[in-house]
Amino acid sequence: MFSCGRQSATHCKLAPNTANSNKTATSLLTPPVYDEILMTTLRHDWTIQEIEAIYTAPLSDLVFRAAEAHRANHRADEVQGCMLLSIKTGGCPEDCAYCPQSARYDTEVDRQDLMNVDETLAAAGRAREQGATRFCMGAAWRDVPKDGRFERVLEMVRGVRALGMEACCTLGMLTQDQADALADAGLSAYNHNLDTSPEFYGSIITTRTYQDRLETLARVRRSGVTVCSGGIIGMGEDRAARYGLLRQLATLNPHPESVPINMLVPVEGTPLGGRAAEDPLELVRMIATARILMPKSMVRLSAGRLALSEEAQALCFLAGANSVFLGEKLLTTPNPESDADLRLFEKLGVKLVGAEPRATT
Numbered sequence: 001m002f003s004c005g006r007q008s009a010t011h012c013k014l015a016p017n018t019a020n021s022n023k024t025a026t027s028l029l030t031p032p033v034y035d036e037i038l039m040t041t042l043r044h045d046w047t048i049q050e051i052e053a054i055y056t057a058p059l060s061d062l063v064f065r066a067a068e069a070h071r072a073n074h075r076a077d078e079v080q081g082c083m084l085l086s087i088k089t090g091g092c093p094e095d096c097a098y099c100p101q102s103a104r105y106d107t108e109v110d111r112q113d114l115m116n117v118d119e120t121l122a123a124a125g126r127a128r129e130q131g132a133t134r135f136c137m138g139a140a141w142r143d144v145p146k147d148g149r150f151e152r153v154l155e156m157v158r159g160v161r162a163l164g165m166e167a168c169c170t171l172g173m174l175t176q177d178q179a180d181a182l183a184d185a186g187l188s189a190y191n192h193n194l195d196t197s198p199e200f201y202g203s204i205i206t207t208r209t210y211q212d213r214l215e216t217l218a219r220v221r222r223s224g225v226t227v228c229s230g231g232i233i234g235m236g237e238d239r240a241a242r243y244g245l246l247r248q249l250a251t252l253n254p255h256p257e258s259v260p261i262n263m264l265v266p267v268e269g270t271p272l273g274g275r276a277a278e279d280p281l282e283l284v285r286m287i288a289t290a291r292i293l294m295p296k297s298m299v300r301l302s303a304g305r306l307a308l309s310e311e312a313q314a315l316c317f318l319a320g321a322n323s324v325f326l327g328e329k330l331l332t333t334p335n336p337e338s339d340a341d342l343r344l345f346e347k348l349g350v351k352l353v354g355a356e357p358r359a360t361t
């Protein structure tokens with residue numbers, strides 16, 4: 001029912017010289033500020049003022065512009081399905097305030113050592129049967145270990161690729177040699193989220209720095225593996241922190257090929273366990289703004305989806321989300337059941353598809 005809008009959309013550009021904090025949100029999103037180029041040309045020099053103007057535009061304008069950018073670069077009737085498996089659970093020495101896998105918090109997460117390769121590949125096979133084309137393996141480590149466990153992860157990556165799926169890992173910080181070894185094993189993408197803005201970061205994590213994260217992303221980029229990096233809303237940050245996160249991501253050159261946008265799932269026992277649910281329309285604004293700033297990236301509607309109504313999820317897809325996690329668990333937090341997802345996609349006329357990571361330069 002939908003088609004790619006490359007041919008027909010009114011291509012337009014948010015002109016670089018409009019970085020003027022005096023402009024109103026509406027003026028930044030209304031012709032003639034847009035011209036023929038915005039939706040397919042990538043910029044890496046976004047300012048906070050521009051991002052704020054986009055984020056705070058009237059919601060209908062914002063979603064409309066994001067949908068245009070989406071259709072100019074992707075098929076609007078396709079969503080990539082990813083499956084995330086926790087291959088090593090709990091006992092992490094870091095103190096990320098949202099995370100039930102931190103050893104510092106008393107949560108119901110049971111610790112589990114690194115899984116074996118056969119179990120992991122069996123899970124990848126089941127994910128493929130459920131329509132997933134990307135299999136993500138997450139391990140609650142601060143750093144990627146330098147012992148036989150890393151060899152085991154490399155074997156998992158080779159096995160997932162042999163199943164014809166994209167392989168993604170999120171294993172914490174890594175060295176350049178480790179990034180290169182993952183690349184040699186065929187890793188498609190490495191996830192390492194920035195989580196939030198540099199300014200708010202210290203309220204959430206104290207055991208590693210923002211710069212550590214940026215350096216990990218740089219090593220992944222140098223290895224040739226594509227970058228998956230995004231953040232979380234609903235942790236008590238203000239909108240300025242969201243603009244700051246988006247600017248960090250959108251000024252990376254190239255942009256991350258995949259940008260997961262998460263909404264906090266408060267877990268009892270973590271410092272953020274008592275936080276009230278975030279307004280889903282903030283998630284829609286975040287996704288739409290990410291879509292406009294990084295039009296060629298996959299924007300992934302990630303954790304927190306279970307708290308969204310079908311209508312809110314539909315709005316997220318309209319705003320440019322084109323990737324989701326399938327399966328009942330995201331590492332340790334709940335996610336919609338596969339059947340519910342398939343029913344929703346059918347109602348929306350959306351197909352689950354594979355998507356090789358694209359270069360976004």
Ligand code: SF4
Pocket residue numbers: 092093094095096099100101102139140141142172
């Ligand atoms: S988010 Fe990752 S690094 Fe932070 S505590 Fe959880 S598992 Fe550890």
